Amino acid sequence: MKLSTKGRYAVMAMVDLACNSKGSPVSLADIADRQEISLSYLEQLFGKLRKGDLVKSVRGPGGGYLLARECVDVRISDIIMSVDEPITATRCTPGNPNGCRENKSRCLTHDLWTELGNQIYLYLSSISLEDIVEKRLLGTSSLFDTETREKVAAAQ
Numbered sequence: 001m002k003l004s005t006k007g008r009y010a011v012m013a014m015v016d017l018a019c020n021s022k023g024s025p026v027s028l029a030d031i032a033d034r035q036e037i038s039l040s041y042l043e044q045l046f047g048k049l050r051k052g053d054l055v056k057s058v059r060g061p062g063g064g065y066l067l068a069r070e071c072v073d074v075r076i077s078d079i080i081m082s083v084d085e086p087i088t089a090t091r092c093t094p095g096n097p098n099g100c101r102e103n104k105s106r107c108l109t110h111d112l113w114t115e116l117g118n119q120i121y122l123y124l125s126s127i128s129l130e131d132i133v134e135k136r137l138l139g140t141s142s143l144f145d146t147e148t149r150e151k152v153a154a155a156q
Contacts, residue, residue, distance in 0.1 A: 007085035009037050010045045011132075014079050017055065018071050018133045025057075025064030045083055052082030071130035077121055079129075087124065088117040 016031045028046060032039040046065060049055045056068045067074065080087060101107060131137060 004085060006083050007080040009041065010049065010079050010083040011076055013037065013042055013045060014129060015132050017065060018067060018129050021066055025062065025066050027064040048083045054078060054082055071133055072128050074129040075125050076127045077124040080124060087121045
């Protein structure tokens with residue numbers, strides 16, 4: 001499964017907004033510059049984030065965007081879902097009772113990939129915007145470096 005730029009950029013922009021707003025609106029141009037994301041792409045994403053009640057816009061001089069909720073109340077899964085990014089690992093259409101095969105049956109590994117998608121969603125739902133801003137993500141991702149990957153691959 002690969003998360004598209006839509007979901008990743010939306011999360012990056014929301015973290016930037018949370019870090020830089022300090023109670024004042026932040027312009028999309030500033031976020032675009034800091035995060036190296038196209039301004040027009042951000043405008044599309046923020047339209048969806050606004051419809052999802054995650055941000056609110058402020059017009060006029062000094063305008064921009066503010067978070068619509070406290071950081072602690074915004075889950076990463078909320079952000080991804082707001083920009084229409086499905087959190088699935090199957091090739092089946094989400095919500096469709098039919099499988100992805102030509103005869104509408106499910107593949108042998110359908111339940112495996114469905115459960116992986118569920119676990120990813122649960123993980124992203126457990127992390128708030130505040131957790132990222134405050135650097136509270138605990139894990140082993142930094143421990144699993146290239147050398148470790150090579151050792152695991154060689155052992156198999």
